[in-house]
Structures are given as structure tokens and as C-alpha cells.
Amino acid sequence: MDANNKPLLRTPLYEWHTSRGARMVDFSGWEMPLFYSSIIEEHHATRSAVGLTDISHMGRLRFEGPGAAVFLAELLTRRVADMQLGQIRYSLVTNYQGGIMDDVLVGYYHNAHGQPFYVLVVNACNREKIVRWVQQHLPPERALRRGQEVLFSDVTPLWAMFAISGPRSMALLQPLVDVDLQWMKYYRGAQVRILHPAAKRQGGILSRTGYTGEDGFELSIGAEVAAEIWEVLLEYGKSLGATPTGLGARDTLRLEAGMPLYGHELTEQIDPFQAGLGYTCYLTGYDFPGRDVLLQIQQRRPALVRVGLEAQGQRIPRQGCAILRDGAVIGTVTSGTFSPTLQKPIAMGYIPPQHAVPGTAVHIDIRGRAEPATVVELPFYRRDRTPKGT
Amino acid sequence: MVAPDQLRYTPTHEWAHIEKAADGTSLVTVGITAYALEALTDLVYIDLPETGRQVKAGQPFGEVESVKAVSELYSPVDGEIVESNTAIVNNLEQLSKDPYQSGWLVRIKPSDPSQLNKLLDYAAYRKLCEENPLH
Numbered sequence: 001m002d003a004n005n006k007p008l009l010r011t012p013l014y015e016w017h018t019s020r021g022a023r024m025v026d027f028s029g030w031e032m033p034l035f036y037s038s039i040i041e042e043h044h045a046t047r048s049a050v051g052l053t054d055i056s057h058m059g060r061l062r063f064e065g066p067g068a069a070v071f072l073a074e075l076l077t078r079r080v081a082d083m084q085l086g087q088i089r090y091s092l093v094t095n096y097q098g099g100i101m102d103d104v105l106v107g108y109y110h111n112a113h114g115q116p117f118y119v120l121v122v123n124a125c126n127r128e129k130i131v132r133w134v135q136q137h138l139p140p141e142r143a144l145r146r147g148q149e150v151l152f153s154d155v156t157p158l159w160a161m162f163a164i165s166g167p168r169s170m171a172l173l174q175p176l177v178d179v180d181l182q183w184m185k186y187y188r189g190a191q192v193r194i195l196h197p198a199a200k201r202q203g204g205i206l207s208r209t210g211y212t213g214e215d216g217f218e219l220s221i222g223a224e225v226a227a228e229i230w231e232v233l234l235e236y237g238k239s240l241g242a243t244p245t246g247l248g249a250r251d252t253l254r255l256e257a258g259m260p261l262y263g264h265e266l267t268e269q270i271d272p273f274q275a276g277l278g279y280t281c282y283l284t285g286y287d288f289p290g291r292d293v294l295l296q297i298q299q300r301r302p303a304l305v306r307v308g309l310e311a312q313g314q315r316i317p318r319q320g321c322a323i324l325r326d327g328a329v330i331g332t333v334t335s336g337t338f339s340p341t342l343q344k345p346i347a348m349g350y351i352p353p354q355h356a357v358p359g360t361a362v363h364i365d366i367r368g369r370a371e372p373a374t375v376v377e378l379p380f381y382r383r384d385r386t387p388k389g390t
Numbered sequence: 391m392v393a394p395d396q397l398r399y400t401p402t403h404e405w406a407h408i409e410k411a412a413d414g415t416s417l418v419t420v421g422i423t424a425y426a427l428e429a430l431t432d433l434v435y436i437d438l439p440e441t442g443r444q445v446k447a448g449q450p451f452g453e454v455e456s457v458k459a460v461s462e463l464y465s466p467v468d469g470e471i472v473e474s475n476t477a478i479v480n481n482l483e484q485l486s487k488d489p490y491q492s493g494w495l496v497r498i499k500p501s502d503p504s505q506l507n508k509l510l511d512y513a514a515y516r517k518l519c520e521e522n523p524l525h
Contacts, residue, residue, distance in 0.1 A: 021525055023431070039432045039457045248432075248458060314435040316455055338434040338457045345434075367453075367460075 011056035012160045012226040022246060028125035030057035032247050039248035043340040046212055046253055047383075049241030050166035052233055053250055059127030060220065061120040061134065062155045067148030068118050073286035075137060076106060077272065077294075080118070081286070083108040088187045088207055092272055092280050093122075093130060094290035098297055099268035100275065101133065102126040103260065105209060107189050119205065119220075123262045127156065160226030164233070165216030165253070167383075168240040173217055176236060177206060181217075184208045194221065198228035211250060213257025213381055252337050255346060258308060258379030264319055264335040265306055265348055274302045274350065276378075304331060304350040308378040311336075311345040315366045317373065322365040323349050330355050333364060339380060346380050347373075394490060398466070398506060399423065399515035405490065406466040408506055416503040418467055421494045422454065422485075425519045430456040433482040438474040438495055445469060445498060447505050452495070466509055469500040 008031040018024065022033035033054065035042055045051050063072060073080040078091030088107040095101050105121040122130045131154055143150050164173060170181050177192040184190065189207030193199075202222045210216030221229055234242055251261070260266050260275060272281050272294065283295050311317055317336035322329045336347030347364070355362065358377045363370040397405040403426035407419040427433070435455040445451045450462035451471070474496050478485050485493040500506065510518065 018525070023524060034458070035431065252457060314455075315437075316434070316460065318460070338432075338455075340457075 009057070011054055012223045013054045013056065013230055016227055016230060017054070020244070025247070027057060027247055028123070030124055032057055033244075035246040035248040036244055039246070039252060040338075040340045042243055042245035042249035043252050045241060045243035046166045046214060046245055046249060047341060048167070049243065050164060050168040050172050050237055051212070051243050051245035051249065052230070052237070053163040053165070053245045053247070054160070054230070055163050055218070055250075056156075056160040056223075056226070057124040058161055059120075059122040059124060059130065059154065059156050060159055060161070061122060061130065062153050063118040063120065064115065064151040065149040067142075067145060067150040068116070070148065070286070071138065071142075071150045072106060072118055072120070074288055075134070076104070077281040077288060077291075078106065079282045079285055080106060080108075085110060085116075086188050086190050088189050088209055090187075090280060092277060093133065094272065094288065094294065095268055096289050096293070097268075098271045098290040098293035100262075100266045100270055100272060100277075101268060102130050103262055103266055103277070104130075105207075107205070107207060109189065109191060109205065111191075121161075125263055127154070158223055159220045160223050160230075161218060161220045162226075162230065162233070163210055163212075163216060163218050163250070165210045165212040165214045167215060168237075168242070169214070169216045172233065172237040172240055172242055173206070173219075176232070179206070181208075194229060196229070196232050198225060198232050200225050211257075211259060212253035213259070213379060214253075214383055251335075252340055255335055255337050255348065256339050256341055256379065256381035258348070258381075260306070260348070261335060270350070271297050271302075273297055274304050274306065276306045301353060303352060305353045305356050306334075306348060306350055306378075307356045308376040308380055309333070309336075309347040309349055309362070309364065309373045310342075310376050310380075311347065311364065312372040312374070314345065315369075315371055316345040317347040317349075317364040317366055317371070321347075321349075323351055323373075324363040324365060324370055325351075325355055325360075329365075330362070341381050348378070351375070395512040397490070398509035398511060399518075400464055400466050400509060401518060402464045403429075404464060404466055406506065406509055407494075408503075416500050416506075417472070418469070418498045418500055418506065419494050420451075420463075420466060420496050420498060421489055422463065423515075423519075424489050425524075426461075427486050427489055429524055430454065430459070430461065432457040433486060436479055436482060436485070436495075438476070438479060439471050441471050441473060443471045445471060463495065465498065467498055467500040467505045468502050469498040471496050472499050473497040 076091040093101040204221035321333040323331040331351030333349040360375040445465040452463040
């Protein structure tokens with residue numbers, strides 16, 4: 001049961017997780033693995049080899065029909081109408097006040113009949129809210145408008161989704177799919193065939209996207225074949241050091257990569273410019289909710305900006321800790337953890353821009369004790385992109 | 391070697407080993423249980439008190455932090471810290487490996503040894519853990 005006494009949702013891999021002794025937790029109403037053996041070990045496995053994470057809790061919303069592109073352009077902050085086939089973009093959904101309702105990936109694909117469709121990947125914690133938001137903006141007269149029909153469906157339970165992240169992710173996936181992955185660019189995706197009988201001739205959607213700061217892919221496949229394909233991936237990946245990784249490592253990895261998490265860095269009280277996501281707002285195109293407010297906000301200096309923080313001591317700043325300068329509270333920590341790569345506590349938070357210069361000395365109130373910390377540039381970790389052999 | 395069934399426990403997962411000196415005074419060695427360590431996993435930091443500090447039963451004497459969360463360490467008795475296991479602070483792996491021996495945390499000279507009678511025995515503590523399975 002979750003906090004609202006609703007039964008927890010389970011992914012197609014639930015049995016596999018529990019049979020492997022995973023520590024299961026309630027994550028946004030889903031019963032998900034936090035870790036199998038250790039968050040730190042799973043983190044290092046992703047940075048050095050390849051980690052496999054069940055992310056089937058992510059909401060997947062599908063939009064079809066001749067009006068889908070314009071409908072999404074009028075819902076999302078990012079440009080949609082000019083997307084190329086197989087392209088994926090990171091976007092926000094904003095409310096009429098310009099507050100962030102969700103951060104999403106929108107992908108543009110063709111089905112087997114050559115008809116276009118879009119997939120919106122939304123956060124598990126926001127799925128119901130975004131579904132209601134879509135329905136509110138898609139009354140029958142809009143959905144059925146002649147020549148601009150939009151067919152919307154929440155396909156989350158039908159599809160499992162795996163994140164395959166790390167320097168060996170391509171080596172793991174290549175023998176199993178019918179597309180040449182070296183030509184799949186970052187933020188591109190394609191419908192693929194899975195070259196294994198366990199897939200039962202089903203296809204999937206593979207994209208070069210991720211949430212760890214490593215090279216990586218995300219694979220959506222039918223729920224009924226998901227558990228078998230997961231085992232095939234682990235079997236193929238054995239010699240590469242492929243490791244199942246839980247949501248604990250997903251969080252430490254994304255924090256090191258400086259990526260925001262909804263409910264922490266992103267909320268409806270934060271606008272895209274504060275969050276450092278102004279680049280996702282295309283304000284001179286279609287009129288999406290909050291666009292006029294964001295045009296105003298864009299002209300002003302933001303009251304708060306998102307920054308990285310490195311603690312000097314060993315105690316970890318956590319969400320809600322006050323950030324102090326010269327004894328006065330200037331902001332709040334939104335996420336914090338121990339960085340397995342840097343071997344020290346790291347955090348993100350919001351402070352006024354005049355304090356946000358990298359190198360600024362601050363304190364963080366950790367359970368009543370002011371601990372010294374430094375404002376640092378994001379991300380905390382950037383992978384080495386030097387081609388091998390040079 | 392002290393067997394877990396000879397230790398007493400708090401509901402907050404500290405263990406206490408009670409020794410009686412020849413002069414009748416008591417000394418309590420305190421640590422955290424294997425169950426607590428498994429629940430935490432991925433320890434990154436432990437904070438232990440300096441010797442001489444006064445502690446109170448049920449009140450925190452230190453904290454232990456893992457990647458995911460921080461937990462306070464609660465004293466099983468009123469008394470004075472007479473020794474802290476400073477060796478364990480920089481060797482958290484040892485704490486995870488050997489929580490009932492070399493992984494002890496503090497020794498307390500209790501001011502009211504009768505408080506120790508209120509601690510859980512092994513059977514009661516085991517029941518508490520079984521009611522809250524980790525997996």
C-alpha cells in the first residue's frame with residue numbers, strides 16, 4: 001500500500017527483482033528495487049561497464065493522428081512541429097503560471113504502416129496529473145476536429161522500459177537489435193526488432209537517451225516479453241560486466257551528472273529559468289500554457305537559480321536543508337547524496353544569483369549544525385568523451 | 391566472543407553488552423545490530439561522541455549515515471561515555487563485517503544500571519526484526 005492506501009503498482013519485472021533479493025521501496029506508487037546488493041557498487045558498475053535498470057514505472061503517453069504535432073506543440077515548452085523522424089527532445093510541461101508541471105521526453109516515430117506517432121515519457125509521480133492535463137486540453141471537440149484528429153492513450157502498463165547505461169551499453173545491445181547503433185545519435189531513437197526468439201517477433205523502441213551522464217540507451221518492449229528479454233540482456237552482458245541496478249544508483253548517477261529530478265529540483269513553484277532549463281522554452285512559436293508569463297519572466301533576473309554544492313565535511317546535505325551565507329538563510333537544498341565517484345557529499349539547491357558564483361563559500365544547516373560547503377559548477381561529473389585509442 | 395543471544399537490544403537497533411566489574415560497577419558496550427546495518431547498506435559516515443560526554447537513555451549519542459539516509463544512534467542507558475571506537479570511524483567496512491565485536495561503537499559507564507533491565511532480550515528483538523522484514 002502507498003501513503004494514500006492504494007495498492008502499489010508493479011512492473012513486469014517485479015518477480016525477478018524480488019527473487020534476486022532486491023530491497024523494494026514505494027517510488028511514486030510503484031514497488032521498485034532500490035538496490036540489489038549495494039547502491040555504490042551498482043553506481044560504479046554503470047560508470048565502468050554497463051548497468052541495467054527497470055524504469056517501467058516511467059509514464060508513456062502516445063499521441064497519434066494528423067493533429068498530434070500541433071496538439072503537443074500547444075502543450076509543451078519545446079518545439080515539436082519541426083521534429084525529424086526518430087528525433088527526441090527534452091521538454092517541460094508548464095502550468096498557466098509558468099511553473100513546471102513535469103519534465104518529459106518527446107519522441108517522434110513512424111509505425112509499421114508509416115503513420116506518425118509521438119511518445120511522451122513522463123515522470124511516474126506526475127503521470128496521473130499529466131494525463132488529466134492532456135484530457136483537459138483535449139475535449140472531444142478538439143480530439144475529433146476534422147482533419148486535426150488526435151488520438152491519445154496512456155500505454156504505460158503495456159510497455160516495459162529498461163535503461164541500459166554505461167560505456168559498454170552499445171556492445172551489449174548491438175547483437176540484439178537490427179539497427180547499426182554507431183549511427184544512432186544522442187537523442188535519437190528508432191523502432192527496432194529484437195533479434196532473439198524470446199522477443200516473440202515483437203519490436204521495441206530504442207533510443208539513445210539516459211539519466212546517468214554515461215552513454216546509454218532506453219528500450220521499450222512489450223510487457224509480456226519483458227522479463228525474458230531482461231534475462232537475455234543480462235546473459236549477453238555477463239562478459240561485459242552488465243549489472244542490474246536499482247533506483248538508488250539511478251539517483252546518485254543523475255545527481256553527479258547534475259540532472260534535475262521532479263519533486264526535488266523541479267516543482268510547480270519553480271520556473272524553467274530558475275531551473276537552468278530556459279533552453280527548453282520556445283517562446284515565439286505555438287502558444288502553450290504559461291508562455292505569456294514565461295515571456296515576462298525571461299526579461300527579469302531570476303530570484304533563485306539552481307546550483308551545485310560540495311560539502312567539505314562528511315555529513316550529507318539532504319532535501320530541505322537550509323543554505324546559509326554569513327549566518328543568513330539564502331536558499332534550500334533540493335537533493336543531496338554521497339558521490340561514489342568523487343567520494344564526497346554533493347548536493348543541488350536554489351540560491352539567489354548573486355551568491356551563485358562558483359567558488360562561493362556557504363554553509364549548509366544539517367540537522368542544526370552549520371557545515372561548510374562550496375558552490376560549484378554543474379555537472380559534478382562529466383564522462384571522458386575522448387575516442388578510444390587516441 | 392559474545393553471542394547475539396547474550397546481548398540486550400533497543401527497539402532502535404542498538405545492542406548492549408553489560409559487564410560487571412569485581413567492585414560491582416557496570417560497563418556497557420554499545421553497537422548497532424547486523425539487521426540495522428543491512429537496512430542501511432552503503433555506509434558513508436559515522437559520528438561518535440567524545441569521551442566524557444553525558445548521555446541519556448533513548449537520546450541520540452551519534453549518527454550513522456548511508457547513501458540513502460541518516461539514522462541517529464540512541465543510548466540504551468543514562469551515563470558517561472568512557473570510550474569511543476575511533477578506529478571504526480575510518481573503517482566502516484569493518485563495522486559492517488563485524489558489528490558485534492571489533493565494530494562496537496562506545497562504552498558507557500551507566501549511572502542507573504537498572505535501566506538495562508528494560509532493554510529487549512534476544513527473542514524479543516528477533517521478533518521485532520521478523521515483523522519488519524527487509525526483503
